Amino acid sequence: GQQVMQIPQYQHVQEGEDFTTYCNSSTTLSNIQWYKQRPGGHPVFLIQLVKSGEVKKQKRLTFQFGEAKKNSSLHITATQTTDVGTYFCAGWSGNQFYFGTGTSLTVIP
Amino acid sequence: DTAVSQTPKYLVTQMGNDKSIKCEQNLGHDTMYWYKQDSKKFLKIMFSYNNKELIINETVPNRFSPKSPDKAHxxxxxxxxxxxxxAVYFCASSQDIRNNQPQHFGDGTRLSIL
Structure with missing residues (x-):
């Protein structure tokens, strides 16, 4: 069945280091959304990409949507302790909506 | 004002009992969702309603029954x-059923079965 996998599952970084999470879908997605969930919190929408090859930036965060619309990445430059949390990609494939498996980021001060 | 509110926040109960979780959104959205998040943080969609009509019904035991009395609940x-x-059960809403709408989540209901 449809799967949206993210790697790595966990990542520990020193504050100031960069971080990247990769999202891979087994089928083509019409769009990709990214959410952040702080420990003990709920998922919060960050951004959406729709076009093949699209790149969007939000301050230190860079989001990419693959050419084949089956993969995406989120890159954080110079992590801060406020970046701690689990990052999820999510997307629609036909009438189905899938969340990725998530990447939990720990930032060591 | 909280946009998507769920009650209760915590629910501890015995195996075999019946319980309900309520969700309300004041965003004027047409579409609402229920998700289950397990201990490994995997988020799985359970149901989705658009204007009180069931549109997504994933493979979920029929012990789970959603009810939408109006589009805000x-x-x-x-x-x-x-x-x-x-698990933690999250309610969410989006403006409508078009698949380019961001979802707004409630704070979650932490359900523990003894």
Missing amino acids: LNLHINSLELGDS
């Missing part, structure tokens, strides 16, 4: 609770 009733039902 989507409640989840669970019969004969089992140990494996322990």
